[in-house]
Amino acid sequence: MAMPVLATKLFIPVLRPRAVPRPRLVERLREGLHSGRKLTLISAPAGFGKTTLLSEWIADARRRDPQVRVGWLSLDEGDNDPSRFLTYLVSALQRADPALGLEALALPGTSFDPALTTLINDVAQSSSAIILVLDDFQLIEDESIRDAVVFLLDHLPSNLHLAIASRSDPLLPVARLRAGGELTELRAADLRFTPDEAAVFLGKMVDLDLSAADVAALDARTEGWIAGLQLAALSMRDRSDVSGFIEGFTGSNRFVLDYLAEEVLQRQPDEVREFLLHTSVLNRLSGPLCDAVTGQAGSSEMLESLERDNLFVVPLDDRRRWYRYHHLFADVLRARLLRDRPDRVSELHVLASEWYERNDLPEDAVTHALAAADFGRAARVIEAAIPVVRKSRQDATLLRWLTLLPDEVIDRRPVLGVYCAWSSLVAGDVEAVEPRLRVAERALATTADDGTPTHDSAAGEELRMLPVMIAVYRAAVAQARGNVAEIRVHAERALELVEPADHLGRGAAAGFLGLAAWATGDLEGGVRAFREVRTSLLLAGNVADALGTTIVLADMLIPLGRLREAQRSYEQALLQAAEQGEPPPQSTADLHVGLSELLRERGELAAAAEHLATSEALGEHASLHENRHRWFVAMASLREAEGQLDAALELLTTAVGLHRRGFFPEVRPISAMKARIWIAHGRLADAEAWVSGRGLSAADDLSYLREFEHITLARLLIAQHRADPRDRAIEAAAGLLDRLLAAAEAGGRTGSAIEILVLRALALGAQGRTALALQPLQRALALAEPEGYLRIFADEGEPLTALLGATADAGILPDYVRRLRQAMRQTTGDGVSLGGIPDPLSERELHVLRLLATELSGPQIARELYVSLNTLRTHTRHIFGKLDVNSRPAAVGRATELGLI
């Protein structure tokens, strides 16, 4: 079950038969729609007939073009939760075209853009012209939602028109749209009733013969403000002394609303006035709800009669079940209630909260409980709603509620306390987590004399899982602080407590154990733990995260020297990802990156580049946040293999900016990768600065976490010796490498050992001791051949070429050595050759080209690549230019000739 979508918010208001037709305004709106402007904005204070005008325009547009589709969303304060807003936005569009937005809602993640992009693509593909109305937009204050609406406007498909009604100018680029002729705008001055309109309106509202002078006086006194005229009409109805009223009203200085609301209310029978005041605390009105709040029967009939009498009651559906008061009238009523019966306000809110709770509408139940300052009640309803809210991903709503609850109320409910701890954790406020957990734990442990718990949390699944979650969150805090021993303690505690069926709890605990093992260099232990994580996640039905564990597993298998196993894991995971259909699971793009790195190591550079292109095409929403830097790291290694060191450095700088710390142990720091490129480039001073910045020395105690950095240091020492043979750095390098080798062998890290052995050989080679150098090199080759390593040798370039020559002469592993030497000859050329054309195609263009060779249509290809049709056209134009052709079949033909596809 998800949080219910309230149909009343999507209801297109029906034009009242007694409304005054406003052809001059409808004509302007119609003209704006027809001339293809993006946005209609109606900006005016309450009571100017914004909603009524929009319904008249919508009715007119539908009459003229029965094909036009309409989505309407009446916003409220709760829509400041981005995921809730998105849900309603999609639901409103689905009223226009049910096929829209199915994918957008299924997309995971916290960012709006992926969901909006797919939604926009959906709309662009729809054959219908759609008008989307956002009413009461002034209530939207959340910046990410405003950004999303700006994004929507910037990428608005031509078949979608947006209409916004707001009491204040929205924080959208209105001036830009106005200047660009993209805006149709109506403001208070346009909306005021002219004297003629006022006359028609009053004529429809009251059965009186008003003189032209009377009408003019009323119009002048209310300044054409429609709500004022409506109140005036209600005040005159059934009154014997109409001219006396007009005289009194027009002669008064009192604020129109104040004067008239008093008049109207006083003229109501007591029971109606009571009903209006008591139900004014409600944002929506239904018969049963009003019965509950007023304690009287017959509310449905009352609401119908209020609607008939034009007493500012607005129907919210066409079955006369839900209504609301006109906002202005509601404010007047609430001010009166506050003045006349301040003692009753809380009680009325509690009655409303009880009714909503009974009817399974927790959001409104909480809102009214909070309005009544009945925090105990609010906390109980919130706690019961946690599982539902979590499933609907409306965490923002829940967090907003929690900030409104006093701490002592949260402290009495361990379930809420632990939820608060979690929210602090994800917000990065690590310090705030433990105090919350401790309070919750103490509350769980305390019992009354008869053994019953003294806390307020309700029994159930959430409460039962709580001890496991407390241990897991503590492990997470330890992980964030880099305290490996503490991670172990808490993760093991969680595993002891976890119930057999609690797969998520087990997966989380095993994950932390695995991370701890990884950080200490126990890679076998880490692999075992993450296999268990993967199984638990699959049992819990979380395929995306289960596939994501492949990346962690591969990161440990590679230093273990198990390249083939790592590659197989990636290939299987990609198959599983493909079985999930569209949209691809969130880790799919990261899986392509991981596979690319393995293919690169094995010398398959073109295939490696292709997987990076696929990953890029899948886009950010097929990638997990913590993995986003990896694409740039992989691309940098590829550029490095092609000899483009500057490009590689630039990519690594981008990777640093994207890297999110704290998720995984940093066993291959990006700064060390940069240092390696500087060393290869001869920029030794830069590398030396890095070494001293990191406080590295050849005499350091060794740990797995610093292995990559220490190997980098050894590389620098060798390079220093080459630059100045008098330097005694080479001896330090030899000593460090010997110790590193022993540590790697002790930890079973064959992959690390191969690299260390290669460096040992290079160090000896640099000293001119070629014969001695062949010993470690032969060991490295023997370990590397079964797994198909290539770049680990080839990337060393010239110095190793000489040693490999000597190896070949000695007849060591001849086939393998021949392959390596061949690969090294290619590297010194111009990188990967891509066919006999002067201007080679980019990887992206090759990808597009392969899709052009399929049966897919243009829009389908754009969709496949997650780009707009325009971007696809740009790619296609470039491809045609480079291949010197003018059509898709010709491009495919030429590419086939060239062997590009």
Add this chain to the structure above:
Amino acid sequence: MSERHPMPRGHDGQGRYEIRLQGQLDDSWSDWFEGFTLANESDGTTTLTGPVIDQAALHGLLRRVGNLGVTLISVNVLRSRQP
């Protein structure tokens, strides 16, 4: 109040404000306007006077004014004499 908010006056816009509105509103709106006092002026305007704890509170109050559709004429900080 000043003990609980040891910041210098004017910080965060804390202080007494005077808000002038077109039309006359009687004092029964006082609760609605967060306890501000309402005074009807001879020129047909209403002056709301009261304390504001910060900018957010001021904006909330102005929104209430806007919601009623009342015309806003001016907003002034009342400078109390320095001690």
